[in-house]
Amino acid sequence: MEQRPSWRIVGSVDNETEEELKKEFSNSLEEDDLLVFSKEDQELIRTNEVPKTEMQERAIEIANEESNKLMVGMGISPYIIPSKNIHILPHDIYIKITGTAKNEIGISYPMDQNIFFDEEGIGSSYPLKFWTNIFHEILHLKAHISVHAVIEKETGDIHISEYRSGVSINSPQFKDKKKDSYRYFLGLHEAIITDIEKKYTATLLDLPELQEQKDWLASEEAKSIKKDLAHKHHISEDEIIWVSKDKDINAQYVSYPYFRDVFYYVVQEIQEQFKDQFPNGEFIKKEFIKSYFTGQLLPIARLMTDTFGKQGFRILGSMKDEESAIHVKKLLQRTRMEIEKNS
Numbered sequence: 001m002e003q004r005p006s007w008r009i010v011g012s013v014d015n016e017t018e019e020e021l022k023k024e025f026s027n028s029l030e031e032d033d034l035l036v037f038s039k040e041d042q043e044l045i046r047t048n049e050v051p052k053t054e055m056q057e058r059a060i061e062i063a064n065e066e067s068n069k070l071m072v073g074m075g076i077s078p079y080i081i082p083s084k085n086i087h088i089l090p091h092d093i094y095i096k097i098t099g100t101a102k103n104e105i106g107i108s109y110p111m112d113q114n115i116f117f118d119e120e121g122i123g124s125s126y127p128l129k130f131w132t133n134i135f136h137e138i139l140h141l142k143a144h145i146s147v148h149a150v151i152e153k154e155t156g157d158i159h160i161s162e163y164r165s166g167v168s169i170n171s172p173q174f175k176d177k178k179k180d181s182y183r184y185f186l187g188l189h190e191a192i193i194t195d196i197e198k199k200y201t202a203t204l205l206d207l208p209e210l211q212e213q214k215d216w217l218a219s220e221e222a223k224s225i226k227k228d229l230a231h232k233h234h235i236s237e238d239e240i241i242w243v244s245k246d247k248d249i250n251a252q253y254v255s256y257p258y259f260r261d262v263f264y265y266v267v268q269e270i271q272e273q274f275k276d277q278f279p280n281g282e283f284i285k286k287e288f289i290k291s292y293f294t295g296q297l298l299p300i301a302r303l304m305t306d307t308f309g310k311q312g313f314r315i316l317g318s319m320k321d322e323e324s325a326i327h328v329k330k331l332l333q334r335t336r337m338e339i340e341k342n343s
């Protein structure tokens with residue numbers, strides 16, 4: 001039997017409706033895959049979609065394989081996101097459909113398992129960009145998902161909205177297909193994904209298709225560019241995925257460094273607190289990844305409470321952008337210091 005993602009439905013619908021909804025969502029992997037969009041938008045997507053190159057198809061295949069390995073390792077049923085659910089659109093159409101105001105070149109819709117890319121953003125000047133970005137977005141789709149469903153009393157219409165995705169929780173006001181509503185644990189959610197993505201670069205560079213890039217990045221010239229960039233931006237070299245030969249030095253970095261900075265700090269302190277239980281930070285990261293796939297927050301909430309006190313987990317949940325990440329880290333450092341002082 002083919003593996004399917006497992007959606008959890010919360011809200012006020014009966015069992016029958018719940019089963020029907022689940023079936024409908026599962027179908028998005030096989031048939032009608034643009035459920036959350038209006039008929040007009042569906043048409044716009046279908047008529048403008050850019051055909052994928054052989055290399056892009058391969059990148060999708062590898063991203064599916066590697067994310068599935070991770071899921072199996074966590075005891076989660078793996079499944080494949082078909083290429084037809086991944087849509088590359090010309091820039092203006094991409095903006096119109098996704099409504100994204102930020103410079104996001106890719107966006108995922110976990111509820112109906114679709115991914116959109118801006119053709120311009122994944123352009124050829126960064127040879128690893130599509131490879132890492134498709135992995136990133138596929139991880140978004142394969143996270144735990146729960147959907148909030150309510151039946152409107154008068155009309156009997158069913159309203160559905162994304163309630164949980166991975167470790168993140170949408171605020172109840174969320175009902176628009178366009179993003180940017182308030183999401184708790186958004187920063188942690190992205191930190192978990194990008195930390196996995198960071199390790200993925202090594203896997204990619206072992207592929208025969210990317211041998212040329214591997215050789216380039218191993219050259220003395222590339223190493224020296226990387227070193228200079230790391231020095232200039234005060235970051236570690238492993239934050240740089242790829243560098244170019246040109247004089248302006250374009251480079252691809254791992255996204256969301258500020259979220260991961262907080263995440264790494266949290267992991268380090270938890271390990272300090274639970275030295276006997278976790279021999280190193282990777283074991284703690286695994287707990288976070290497990291929560292990401294199962295949606296069960298209790299194990300990581302406990303680790304946070306035991307390390308940073310009662311408010312620790314709630315504070316971590318408020319991290320949503322660069323500014324709040326800096327603030328969250330300071331708050332956590334303060335609570336940690338107080339706990340250590342009193343113990």
Ligand SMILES: [Zn+2]
Pocket residue numbers: 136140190193
């Ligand atoms: Zn993301």
